[in-house]
Amino acid sequence: MLVDIQNLRIAFESRSGIFEAVRGVSLHIGTEKLGIVGESGSGKSLTARALMRLLPTNARVTADRMAFDGIDILNADEKAMLRIRGKRAGFILQDPKYSLNPVMTIGRQVTEAWKTHKGGGRKEAREAVIDLLAQVRIRDPHRVYDLYPHEVSGGMGQRIMIAMMLAPDPQLLIADEPTSALDATVQAEILRLMEDLVSRRGMGLLLISHDLPLVSHFCDRVAVMYAGRIVEELSAGSLAQAQHPYTRGLLNCLPSLIHPKSRLPVLNRDEAWLQS
Amino acid sequence: MAPVMIDVDQLRVRFGDNEVVKGVSFQVPSGGSFGIVGESGSGKSTVLRAMSGLNSAWTGRIAINGQSLGARRDRAFFRTVQMVFQDPYGSLHPRQTIDRILSEPLLVHGISDIERRIEKALAEVALPSTARFRYPHQLSGGQRQRVAIARALISEPETLLLDEPTSALDVSVQAEILNLLADLRERRHLTYILVSHNLAVVTHLCPQVGVMIGGEMVEQLSADDLRSGQTMHPHTAELRALSVDLEEVP
Numbered sequence: 001m002l003v004d005i006q007n008l009r010i011a012f013e014s015r016s017g018i019f020e021a022v023r024g025v026s027l028h029i030g031t032e033k034l035g036i037v038g039e040s041g042s043g044k045s046l047t048a049r050a051l052m053r054l055l056p057t058n059a060r061v062t063a064d065r066m067a068f069d070g071i072d073i074l075n076a077d078e079k080a081m082l083r084i085r086g087k088r089a090g091f092i093l094q095d096p097k098y099s100l101n102p103v104m105t106i107g108r109q110v111t112e113a114w115k116t117h118k119g120g121g122r123k124e125a126r127e128a129v130i131d132l133l134a135q136v137r138i139r140d141p142h143r144v145y146d147l148y149p150h151e152v153s154g155g156m157g158q159r160i161m162i163a164m165m166l167a168p169d170p171q172l173l174i175a176d177e178p179t180s181a182l183d184a185t186v187q188a189e190i191l192r193l194m195e196d197l198v199s200r201r202g203m204g205l206l207l208i209s210h211d212l213p214l215v216s217h218f219c220d221r222v223a224v225m226y227a228g229r230i231v232e233e234l235s236a237g238s239l240a241q242a243q244h245p246y247t248r249g250l251l252n253c254l255p256s257l258i259h260p261k262s263r264l265p266v267l268n269r270d271e272a273w274l275q276s
Numbered sequence: 277m278a279p280v281m282i283d284v285d286q287l288r289v290r291f292g293d294n295e296v297v298k299g300v301s302f303q304v305p306s307g308g309s310f311g312i313v314g315e316s317g318s319g320k321s322t323v324l325r326a327m328s329g330l331n332s333a334w335t336g337r338i339a340i341n342g343q344s345l346g347a348r349r350d351r352a353f354f355r356t357v358q359m360v361f362q363d364p365y366g367s368l369h370p371r372q373t374i375d376r377i378l379s380e381p382l383l384v385h386g387i388s389d390i391e392r393r394i395e396k397a398l399a400e401v402a403l404p405s406t407a408r409f410r411y412p413h414q415l416s417g418g419q420r421q422r423v424a425i426a427r428a429l430i431s432e433p434e435t436l437l438l439d440e441p442t443s444a445l446d447v448s449v450q451a452e453i454l455n456l457l458a459d460l461r462e463r464r465h466l467t468y469i470l471v472s473h474n475l476a477v478v479t480h481l482c483p484q485v486g487v488m489i490g491g492e493m494v495e496q497l498s499a500d501d502l503r504s505g506q507t508m509h510p511h512t513a514e515l516r517a518l519s520v521d522l523e524e525v526p
Contacts, residue, residue: 039446040417154316183315183473188518210446214522253451255480257503257519263458264451264480 002172002204003029003051006065010046010228012058022046023228029172033198033205035215035236037250038225044208047225048174052091053081069171087117090165094177096157100149106133107145110164117168132163136193155186162194172204180209191218212239212250224250227274246273278305280342281435281467282327287336289322297322298491299336304484306341306434309461309468311482311499313475313515318488320471324437327469328359340435355385358428362440364420368412374398374423375408381431397426401456418449422456429460438470442477454480475519479503487512 010022022043027034036044049055051066053073066073068084076084085091093099101109110129114120120128126145133141136159149157158178165173175194179187191207195218198205209215216222216236224232224247232244242248249267282304289297297319304310312320326334332347339345340357361367368377378394387393398405401422412420421441428436441457442450458481460466472478478485479499487495487509495509507513 039448184475184522185315185515185518188522212447213524217522250447253448254523255451255454255474255476256523257476257479257516258523260479260499260503264455266451266455267448 001028001030002069003027003206004065004067005047005051006063008047008050008063008066009061010043010050010055011060013060018060021228022050025225025228025230027223027230027233029204029206031202031204032221033195033207033219035207035209035219035222036225037209037212037215037222039210041227042225043228044225045176048091048176048206048208052085052089052174054085054091086113086165086170087168088170089172089174090168090170092158092161092165092173092175092178095181096149096154096161097181099161100157102149104148105145106147106149106152106160110160110167113164114167128167129163132167133160135166135197136160136163138163153186154182155190158182158186158190159193162190162197166197166201169201170203172206173198174206174208176208177210178207179214180211187214194218212247213254231273244273245270278307280304281306281308281340282310282469283337283339284323284327285337285339287323287326287334287338289319289326289331289334291333296491297326297334300486300488300491300493302486302493302496304467304469306467307461307465308484309470309482311478311485312469312471312488312493313473313478313485314488315473319491320488321439323488324359324439324469324471328357328437329353330359351385355431356433357435357437358431358433359437359439360421360424360428360441363444364417364424365412365444367424368420370412373409373411374403374415377412377423378408378427378430381427385431387431393430397430400429400460401426416449417445418452421445421449421453425453425456425460429464432464433466435467435469438468440472441470443472443474450477457481475502475515476523487515 006026008022008025009020011018011020025047038044050061051073063074107129110132111125114128115125130141130145133144138144138159179190207215207219216239219236222234222236223230226246232242232247234242252265253267255264280303285301287297287300300323302310314320325331327338329349337344375394378397379390382390382393398408403419403422407415442453461468470478470482479502483499485497485499485502486493489511495512502516505516507516
């Protein structure tokens with residue numbers, strides 16, 4: 001099993017007391033695609049960041065178990081974490097505009113990622129990077145190699161991020177809202193690309209998003225988070241059979257092209273959803 | 277047939293040597309809603325920015341309520357046409373209270389009765405009156421977008437230009453904002469132009485839709501025709517197919 005998390009809790013201390021943002025999340029990921037869906041503030045991104053130990057220092061993390069490929073994340077030293085981050089687990093964030101270095105050419109950035117983890121000479125690195133850019137279906141990798149991030153579109157930027165993350169051949173790809181800054185058409189292309197690469201390379205994928213139907217198209221399983229807990233876990237194919245009123249509410253409040261609704265149902269949040 | 281509120285004819289916008297809007301024409305009746313869909317870079321937001329006066333480098337004709345607009349607009353224009361932007365984090369001044377944000381348009385237009393109008397505006401977008409003396413960072417994304425809508429409405433405009441008003445929001449909040457926009461339109465007889473890349477959102481609010489690609493509006497059709505697949509242009513069919521495909525819940 002690639003990832004095994006049991007009873008993860010993340011709390012923040014502030015002047016007004018302790019706020020628990022993640023309240024007992026358990027999940028496991030193998031060589032599969034898991035989606036975590038929830039609204040802003042539901043704790044989905046914190047969960048993923050905790051796994052890479054990328055939380056701010058004032059966060060208090062506890063868990064019965066949190067392991068990546070057998071390595072105990074809770075007690076691993078920083079050196080061990082450096083061998084996981086980037087190398088064995090790649091992280092793709094929402095907006096490539098902020099993730100890419102604006103004053104470095106794309107070729108140099110991807111090369112840096114490749115050389116950091118794989119070593120090798122300059123010529124070898126260049127060839128590998130051109131090949132990676134081609135793998136994320138950039139049509140003209142030689143030209144794109146010399147461009148700066150502001151010269152490429154958002155979709156292209158996200159492809160470059162994916163190429164960079166794939167450079168060290170990681171076992172797990174964590175994608176936190178990888179397409180919410182992109183158009184519907186590009187969104188689908190990027191997700192299809194990720195799905196394809198992950199399946200072909202036998203990797204695990206953790207896809208975090210607020211878009212339930214979208215996630216269910218590209219994942220095997222979906223975990224729905226609400227207020228720091230997983231309220232329901234479903235196989236992606238059985239979304240229509242969702243039981244939890246929150247999951248159902250998320251599906252119902254979407255406007256639809258084919259089935260128009262005169263008025264959109266809104267979520268009536270039930271206090272009981274906060275309890276397990 | 278309602279009288280024409282917005283008449284755009286052969287609108288062209290150029291950035292340097294690059295023409296990004298290439299002769300776009302459409303009409304919206306008073307109290308009607310027109311949606312513009314297209315991918316990033318198709319020119320849909322540029323059309324809106326030229327209409328709102330944020331970009332003066334355009335040619336063609338833009339008329340609102342029968343009056344042709346020039347590159348420079350007078351104060352009365354900004355009272356009747358208001359815009360709501362995509363990102364409620366970016367469109368509100370971070371160091372001004374909601375009270376200050378809402379009173380500014382009233383001061384600019386010399387509208388009196390500020391106290392009562394702010395109270396009313398907050399109530400109209402269903403914000404608690406306690407929100408009045410808070411700063412934007414103390415509100416949620418949905419509340420912030422309500423503030424942006426309240427600010428747009430406070431000068432009592434007839435037309436709202438909406439640029440992706442819900443794409444930065446959670447789906448549950450999106451539903452609330454779309455319902456709010458529908459209610460306000462009915463109550464105040466507003467005319468909307470809504471720009472979005474989400475076909476479901478656009479057809480939910482707009483009975484008439486224009487499809488843009490590469491700076492041209494290649495097709496105008498009714499939301500019903502778009503739903504049922506009665507499209508003429510291949511790009512419309514493509515956008516529709518993608519939307520339908522992603523919408524199906526397995």
